[in-house]
Structures are given as C-alpha cells and as structure tokens.
Amino acid sequence: xxxxxxxxxxxxxxxxxxxxxxxxxxxxxxxxxxxxxxxxxxxxxxxxxxxxxxxxxxxxxxxxxxxxxxxxxxxxxxxxxxxxxxxxxxxxxxxxxxxxxxxxxxxxxxxxxxxxxxxxxxxxxxxxxxxxxxxxxxxxxxxxxxxxxxxxxxxxxxxxxxxxxxxxxxxxxxxxxxxxxxxxxxxxxxxxxxxxxxxxxxxxxxxxxxxxxxxxxxxxxxxxxxxxxxxxxxxxxxxxxxxxxxxxxxxxxxxxxxxxxxxxxxxxxxxxxxxxxxxxxxxxxxxxxxxxxxxxxxxxxxxxxxxxxxxxxxxxxxxxxxxxxxxxxxxxxxxxxxxxxxxxxxxxxxxxxxxxxxxxxxxxxxxxxxxxxxxxxxxxxxxxxxxxxxxxxxxxxxxxxxxxxxxxxxxxxxxxxxxxxxxxxxxxxxxxxxxxxxxx
Amino acid sequence: xxxxxxxxxxxxxxxxxxxxxxxxxxxxxxxxxxxxxxxxxxxxxxxxxxxxxxxxxxxxxxxxxxxxxxxxxxxxxxxxxxxxxxxxxxxxxxxxxxxxxxxxxxxxxxxxxxxxxxxxxxxxxxxxxxxxxxxxxxxxxxxxxxxxxxxxxxxxxxxxxxxxxxxxxxxxxxxxxxxxxxxxxxxxxxxxxxxxxxxxxxxxxxxxxxxxxxxxxxxxxxxxxxxxxxxxxxxxxxxxxxxxxxxxxxxxxxxxxxxxxxxxxxxxxxxxxxxxxxxxxxxxxxxxxxxxxxxxxxxxxxxxxxxxxxxxxxxxxxxxxxxxxxxxxxxxxxxxxxxxxxxxxxxxxxxxxxxxxxxxxxxxxxxxxxxxxxxxxxxxxxxxxxxxxxxxxxxxxxxxxxxxxxxxxxxxxxxxxxxxxxxxxxxxxxxxxxxxxxxx
Numbered sequence: 029x030x031x032x033x034x035x036x037x038x039x040x041x042x043x044x045x046x047x048x049x050x051x052x053x054x055x056x057x058x059x060x061x062x063x064x065x066x067x068x069x070x071x072x073x074x075x076x077x078x079x080x081x082x083x084x085x086x087x088x089x090x091x092x093x094x095x096x097x098x099x100x101x102x103x104x105x106x107x108x109x110x111x112x113x114x115x116x117x118x119x120x121x122x123x124x125x126x127x128x129x130x131x132x133x134x135x136x137x138x139x140x141x142x143x144x145x146x147x148x149x150x151x152x153x154x155x156x157x158x159x160x161x162x163x164x165x166x167x168x169x170x171x172x173x174x175x176x177x178x179x180x181x182x183x184x185x186x187x188x189x190x191x192x193x194x195x196x197x198x199x200x201x202x203x204x205x206x207x208x209x210x211x212x213x214x215x216x217x218x219x220x221x222x223x224x225x226x227x228x229x230x231x232x233x234x235x236x237x238x239x240x241x242x243x244x245x246x247x248x249x250x251x252x253x254x255x256x257x258x259x260x261x262x263x264x265x266x267x268x269x270x271x272x273x274x275x276x277x278x279x280x281x282x283x284x285x286x287x288x289x290x291x292x293x294x295x296x297x298x299x300x301x302x303x304x305x306x307x308x309x310x311x312x313x314x315x316x317x318x319x320x321x322x323x324x325x326x327x328x329x330x331x332x333x334x335x336x337x338x339x340x341x342x343x344x345x346x347x348x349x350x351x352x353x354x355x356x357x358x359x360x361x362x363x364x365x366x367x368x369x370x371x372x373x374x375x376x377x378x379x380x381x382x383x384x385x386x387x388x389x390x391x392x393x394x395x396x397x398x399x400x401x402x403x404x405x406x407x408x409x410x411x412x413x414x415x416x417x418x419x420x421x422x423x424x425x426x427x428x429x430x431x432x433x434x435x436x437x438x439x440x441x442x443x444x445x446x447x448x449x450x451x452x453x454x455x456x457x458x459x460x461x462x463x464x465x466x467x468x
Numbered sequence: 469x470x471x472x473x474x475x476x477x478x479x480x481x482x483x484x485x486x487x488x489x490x491x492x493x494x495x496x497x498x499x500x501x502x503x504x505x506x507x508x509x510x511x512x513x514x515x516x517x518x519x520x521x522x523x524x525x526x527x528x529x530x531x532x533x534x535x536x537x538x539x540x541x542x543x544x545x546x547x548x549x550x551x552x553x554x555x556x557x558x559x560x561x562x563x564x565x566x567x568x569x570x571x572x573x574x575x576x577x578x579x580x581x582x583x584x585x586x587x588x589x590x591x592x593x594x595x596x597x598x599x600x601x602x603x604x605x606x607x608x609x610x611x612x613x614x615x616x617x618x619x620x621x622x623x624x625x626x627x628x629x630x631x632x633x634x635x636x637x638x639x640x641x642x643x644x645x646x647x648x649x650x651x652x653x654x655x656x657x658x659x660x661x662x663x664x665x666x667x668x669x670x671x672x673x674x675x676x677x678x679x680x681x682x683x684x685x686x687x688x689x690x691x692x693x694x695x696x697x698x699x700x701x702x703x704x705x706x707x708x709x710x711x712x713x714x715x716x717x718x719x720x721x722x723x724x725x726x727x728x729x730x731x732x733x734x735x736x737x738x739x740x741x742x743x744x745x746x747x748x749x750x751x752x753x754x755x756x757x758x759x760x761x762x763x764x765x766x767x768x769x770x771x772x773x774x775x776x777x778x779x780x781x782x783x784x785x786x787x788x789x790x791x792x793x794x795x796x797x798x799x800x801x802x803x804x805x806x807x808x809x810x811x812x813x814x815x816x817x818x819x820x821x822x823x824x825x826x827x828x829x830x831x832x833x834x835x836x837x838x839x840x841x842x843x844x845x846x847x848x849x850x851x852x853x854x855x856x857x858x859x860x861x862x863x864x865x866x867x868x869x870x871x872x873x874x875x876x877x878x879x880x881x882x883x884x885x886x887x888x889x890x891x892x893x894x895x896x897x898x899x900x901x902x903x904x905x906x907x908x
Contacts, residue, residue, distance in 0.1 A: 167615025175607025
C-alpha cells in the first residue's frame with residue numbers, strides 16, 4: 029500500500045507534548061503499517077528549548093519561534109499542547125489562519141472559546157480535532173460523534189476528573205478527610221500544586237461543555253453549567269451515605285428531555301453503590317451514555333497522563349490525515365445560542381433527590397422540627413438515620429434522604445433549618461443521583 | 469448544509485432488519501440534521517414478504533427478488549441481515565459485485581469467510597463495514613481501528629456473548645444449575661430455542677476472530693481459536709470459586725506478546741471478583757483492551773437485540789456514506805496466513821493458572837496423592853479448600869488452585885488424577901485468568 033507522508037508541527041513541549049513526540053518518533057513504523065500514514069514530526073515550538081525531556085527530537089526541529097511552524101507550508105497539521113486559554117487560543121487561531129488543521133487536548137479553551145474557534149476553522153476550511161480533550165485516551169468523542177450517531181443521546185453521567193475521583197476514592201476507602209486525601213493526591217502526582225481547577229469542578233465543567241455540545245448538538249457555554257466542587261465534602265457524610273447504600277462521586281451530568289430541554293451540572297453526587305459508575309475508583313474516568321437505540325453504554329479508562337492523552341492526540345492526527353476528521357467536523361453544526369438559550373434548564377428548576385445532614389441538639393423536638401420544615405416546603409422524606417454518637421456541642425448527626433423534589437424547595441428548606449435553635453450550624457446538602465441503569 | 473441523499477438496500481427483514489428499517493424510517497430527520505446524510509430505504513429483500521413486522525415500509529419496496537436490489541444502480545449501500553454463512557455469503561458477494569458497499573452484523577460469516585469477503589470487496593473497490601458484528605451497539609470495532617490506532621494492542625478480554633453471561637450470572641446469583649439457568653434464558657428471550665452456538669462458545673469465537681484480526685492486524689481463522697463452552701459448568705464450582713475470591717465468566721481472550729506471538733481462546737474463566745469485568749452481569753457485554761499507550765480501556769453495553777444492533781448498523785451506513793469506512797477499510801491490510809501461522813500459540817503451550825476440583829473418598833492419602841501427582845507434573849499449588857460436606861458415594865470435594873503452569877502439564881496431571889482410586893470420576897478443571905488491571 030502506498031504510504032502518505034504527513035508533516036506535523038506541535039506547539040507546547042511539556043508532558044503531553046513529550047508523549048506525542050515519543051509516539052510519533054518511536055512508533056511511526058507500526059502506525060504506518062496500520063494506517064498507511066507516515067507521520068513526520070517537522071517542528072516543535074516551545075518557549076523553553078533547553079530543558080531536557082525524556083525523548084530525543086531530530087536535530088533542528090525544536091524552536092521557540094512559532095513563525096517557523098506557521099510558515100512551513102508542508103506542515104498540514106498543528107498540534108496545540110500549550111494548555112490554558114490565552115496563548116493557546118492565539119496559537120490555534122494562527123495555525124488555522126495558516127491553513128493547518130488543529131489537534132488539541134485543551135478542554136478549557138474549547139469550553140470557553142470553542143464556538144469561536146470552530147467558526148474560525150470553518151471559515152478557513154480547516155478542522156479542529158479534540159478527542160483528547162475528554163477522558164484522555166478513551167475514544168468517547170468519536171463514540172458520540174460516529175458510533176452512536178444514529179441515537180438521540182438523552183443522558184451523560186461521567187466521572188471525568190481523575191484528581192477528584194482519586195480524592196473521593198481515598199476518602200471513601202480510608203476514611204481520610206479532604207485535606208489529607210488532597211495531599212496524598214498531590215504527593216502521588218494526581219493533583220497539581222494548585223488544585224483549584226480540579227477540586228472546584230471547573231475542569232469537569234469544561235469537559236461537560238464539550239461532551240454536551242456534541243451529544244445534544246447545542247452550542248453550550250460554561251454559563252449553562254451549574255458547578256459545585258468537592259472542597260467541603262466531609263468524610264462523615266461519605267460514611268453516612270455509605271450506610272444508606274450510596275457512594276459519593278463528582279459527576280458531570282447532562283440530560284435532555286423529550287422537549288429538547290437540557291440540564292447540565294457538575295456536583296458531588298451520591299449514587300447507588302451497585303451502579304457501574306460507583307465502582308470506578310482512583311484516578312480513572314468513566315462515562316455512561318444513554319442513547320435512544322443503543323440503551324446504556326459505558327466507556328472506562330485513564331482520563332489523563334502523558335501516554336493516554338498522547339494516544340488520543342495521535343489517533344486524531346491520523347484521522348485528520350485520512351480526511352475523516354474533516355468530514356466529521358463539517359457536520360458539527362451546533363444549534364446556535366439564540367435557539368439553545370431557552371432550552372437550558374436552571375438549577376433551581378431541576379428535580380433531584382437529596383441527602384441532608386443536620387447536627388441536632390440532643391433534646392426533644394428534633395424530628396418534629398425537621399418534619400415540619402420539610403413538609404412546609406413539600407419535600408417528602410424517603411429515609412432517615414440518626415446516630416447515637418455525638419458531634420461538637422453535644423449534637424448528634426441526623427441524616428435525611430428525600431424523594432424527588434425541586435432544588436429551589438430544598439434551598440428554601442435549608443434556610444429554614446439553619447434558623448432553628450435545635451440544629452447547630454448550616455445543614456449539609458448533597459444531591460442523590462439515580463443514574464438510570466439498563467437491566468435485563 | 470447541503471444534504472446528501474444515500475439510497476440503502478437491505479437483505480433480511482427479521483429482528484435486526486426491522487430495527488434498521490425503524491431507525492432509518494422513523495429517525496431520518498434527526499440523522500440528517502446530525503450528519504448531513506439523508507438515508508432512503510429503497511429496497512428490502514426477504515423470502516417472507518407477508519409476515520407482519522412492527523414497522524411500516526413505504527409501498528412497493530419489500531420484495532423477494534434480490535435482483536431488484538442488485539439491479540438498482542442508485543442503491544449505494546447494501547445491508548445484509550440474513551445471518552448464517554451460506555445464503556448470506558452469496559448475498560454479500562453479489563452486492564459487492566454489483567458495486568455496493570456492504571454493511572453487516574454477521575459475525576459467523578466474517579469469522580469463517582472474512583478474508584475471502586474482504587478480498588472480494590477490495591477487488592471491487594468497495595468496503596465491508598461490520599461494527600455491529602461485535603458487542604452490538606457498543607462501538608468497539610471503531611475504537612480499535614480508529615480511537616486506539618496509535619496503540620499496540622496487547623490484550624483483549626471480553627464478555628461478548630450475552631446468553632452465556634445471562635446464564636452464568638443466574639447460576640452465580642441464584643445457585644441455579646445450568647439446565648435451569650438455560651431454561652430461564654430461553655424463557656426471557658436471551659437464548660435461542662437451539663442454544664448450541666452460544667453455549668458452546670462458538671459465537672464468542674466468531675467475535676474473537678474479528679476483534680483479534682483488527683486488534684493484532686493478522687488474518688485469523690477459527691482454527692486459531694481454542695474454544696470450550698459452558699455446558700458442563702456446575703453451580704458447585706461457581707460456589708467454590710466464589711469462596712476463593714473468583715467469579716466465573718465465559719471470556720474471549722486475545723493476547724499478543726512482545727514477539728508478535730498471539731494466543732486466542734474462549735473458555736470459562738475464573739476471574740478476580742473485584743475486576744471490572746466480573747461486575748458485568750446479565751445479558752450485557754464488556755470488552756477490556758490493553759494498549760501500549762492508553763493502558764486499559766473498557767467498553768460496556770448491550771451486545772445484542774433489535775435496536776442496539778440497528779444502532780451500530782445505521783452508524784456504519786452513515787460512516788460508509790461519508791466515505792470514512794472506505795478509507796478505514798482500505799487500511800485493513802492484515803498480515804497474511806503464511807506469516808501468521810507460525811505466530812499462533814497452541815493451547816497446550818499456553819500458560820495459565822487453574823482451578824481443579826476432585827471428588828475424594830473420605831479416607832487417608834488424599835492430600836498425599838494429589839500433592840504427589842501435581843508435583844510430578846511440576847504444578848505448584850497456590851490454594852486448596854476441602855469442604856466437610858459430602859458428595860455422591862461418600863466423597864468430599866477438594867478444590868485446588870495452581871500457580872501459572874502450562875496447559876499440557878495440567879492435562880497430563882488430570883489424566884493421572886483420574887486413575888487414582890481415592891478420587892471418584894474425572895476431575896473438573898477451569899482456567900483462572902488474571903486479567904491485568906491498571907491501578908493508580
């Protein structure tokens with residue numbers, strides 16, 4: 029079979045860039061045998077051209093001058109592994125303007141400026157491929173865009189941030205508190221020195237914006253997504269939830285109803301312990317999708333790391349080189365904001381079940397008080413658990429789970445509960461998510 | 469965006485064919501909006517043109533005359549949902565000869581005659597798309613061929629037959645014996661009236677032949693695959709295995725070592741209860757793949773049924789219509805038999821751990837006897853369990869698990885064990901498979 033030589037330029041030579049260079053340089057014979065495409069790394073741009081990296085580039089291709097890449101007409105594909113939303117955006121726009129297709133793992137950039145970048149690509153007759161932006165090496169984007177294309181996607185339930193899942197898994201398995209679990213994640217390299225973007229849920233929201241866009245066919249913005257992080261989760265609540273049959277995960281959730289109304293949210297979620305997603309532990313990612321024809325499908329694997337991310341980037345490079353990405357990208361005609369905005373459901377209107385914990389003073393009237401307040405807000409209780417052990421100031425934890433109710437009713441009830449003398453401090457409230465599961 | 473009208477013909481109007489017709493006829497607007505392709509079902513061929521089906525075809529397109537489909541030059545894509553390996557093969561060859569691309573779910577046909585059909589497609593400048601042949605609606609073929617293309621695939625561990633998994637799940641959960649679990653599967657529609665192809669492991673072998681071909685890039689034949697079914701599994705062994713930490717699954721296993729040597733086998737397998745694959749229950753399918761860059765990835769979903777299979781077929785139709793399947797198919801240059809044959813490992817040479825159960829007479833010398841025989845065959849014992857309860861003829865079950873050893877040593881030891889007076893009947897032997905699991 030005739031080989032097609034494809035020259036690749038890359039901007040950003042950090043961890044992911046190093047992985048991409050390794051795959052292209054060390055595995056090109058195998059990749060050519062499989063695909064007929066001979067990848068040639070022609071130019072690597074990074075501000076730091078001196079730091080040693082664990083891969084040896086061919087002489088002369090490393091430079092700090094982006095114009096060398098842009099000006100080389102033989103380079104058809106530009107990989108952006110800079111990260112962030114400022115320089116990376118300029119780099120992508122410049123590569124598109126220079127007639128190069130773009131491959132990227134940059135979820136933050138696509139979530140914030142994807143609609144603009146997609147337009148720029150289209151105006152330049154180029155494409156942007158972004159399989160690596162969600163769930164690392166797991167080919168979830170391609171599954172949604174191609175494999176499940178005959179389906180109406182009605183639900184996405186994903187663990188898409190390995191840092192948070194590592195922390196919550198350790199809190200669950202070892203009873204560690206949040207600070208200790210975060211420190212362990214940092215020590216093991218699963219959390220950044222500045223972990224904010226991960227633990228705040230922001231990174232998961234970036235990925236949900238991308239997955240939601242392609243699954244539902246809407247121009248999604250970050251403002252459409254309700255986000256709550258895991259910073260204030262206590263191991264006590266994980267334990268009480270466990271006693272009631274639940275496991276705590278940070279979920280990215282996208283749902284579309286039969287009227288095309290969409291809800292998008294990232295928040296700590298109690299899910300049934302026997303759900304497949306509950307069993308995803310440590311730094312792994314998993315996404316369950318529900319399609320109108322296929323039912324439930326789940327994808328599982330490493331959501332980050334040098335080689336898993338590089339695996340997805342190189343797959344995209346090959347897909348672009350074969351012309352497949354271009355065709356798929358041209359079909360990415362998302363419903364525009366003017367039509368989408370009325371279809372986005374606000375968090376207050378979203379219905380859910382809830383886990384509520386109050387610290388009650390050990391005195392008469394506790395049950396009557398919370399019973400009355402929840403009743404006033406038309407919240408129906410599905411379970412309750414009161415431990416005999418005591419908290420600070422001679423209080424005891426009272427845990428209540430509710431039937432499905434509106435978020436805004438719960439918010440109002442929490443305010444009322446916080447006013448009552450028999451309860452100490454602000455109640456804890458965590459959503460219970462009943463992930464639909466296909467059963468025989 | 470301009471729409472492209474694509475005319476589709478289909479041969480076979482049974483369960484899967486009905487699902488395909490439903491998706492194309494009922495969801496074409498949504499599919500067009502997503503893909504730019506307007507599918508038009510132009511001709512449906514079946515020997516039975518009278519039986520009512522739960523979908524209404526446009527007037528005049530149902531016929532029992534294959535030539536109407538073949539002779540219609542406007543039909544670009546032919547779907548074969550006939551099943552089986554005789555008429556279906558003629559249909560596919562005729563459609564290819566008539567210049568149509570072929571989409572099929574027929575794993576038996578591809579496993580037995582795939583190499584011949586692929587050549588016929590190539591000679592006619594056409595392609596065969598077969599996503600639906602493995603794991604129903606789960607896009608596993610596309611994941612291997614596209615999403616993971618930068619990886620060297622080193623292992624496949626799959627539950628790819630829902631019938632067997634339904635039976636084994638029920639035997640495990642309810643302690644049912646095989647006959648009762650099979651009857652329950654038939655009553656629920658999860659097993660055919662003639663269940664042989666499923667319970668013998670034959671259907672799993674068909675799928676492994678296809679997955680192994682594309683994952684390893686080899687021309688695989690069914691003769692390369694060692695197959696053992698679940699017909700003689702007893703619920704006693706499932707229970708004893710459970711006590712030792714194992715769960716019984718019918719696995720399709722493909723492994724490639726660093727020298728390119730491949731082993732392919734389908735057999736009942738004890739796997740660790742906490743492995744992700746162990747938790748796949750009922751009629752669901754799951755496949756774990758190990759890639760050199762990505763590590764472990766797992767795909768999960770419904771492996772059969774009208775709409776899941778139709779989901780994969782329609783996705784393939786669209787992929788063919790976009791031209792992507794054709795490009796991908798042209799890269800399917802499998803290493804030919806002459807090179808592959810020396811690289812296929814025979815089952816006798818394959819190393820594994822084993823679960824062995826003997827029924828021992830309640831008399832002195834039992835431990836000494838099996839200890840001596842296993843020792844003579846250089847088999848090292850990793851665990852043993854002797855229950856006080858008794859079997860027939862005043863025997864007690866003795867369960868032994870071994871360290872890794874060659875199949876042929878175990879076969880020889882089983883023959884020797886069967887000769888000993890202290891043991892009643894033929895020993896039971898089930899392989900223990902240590903699926904590698906990526907951990908943090």
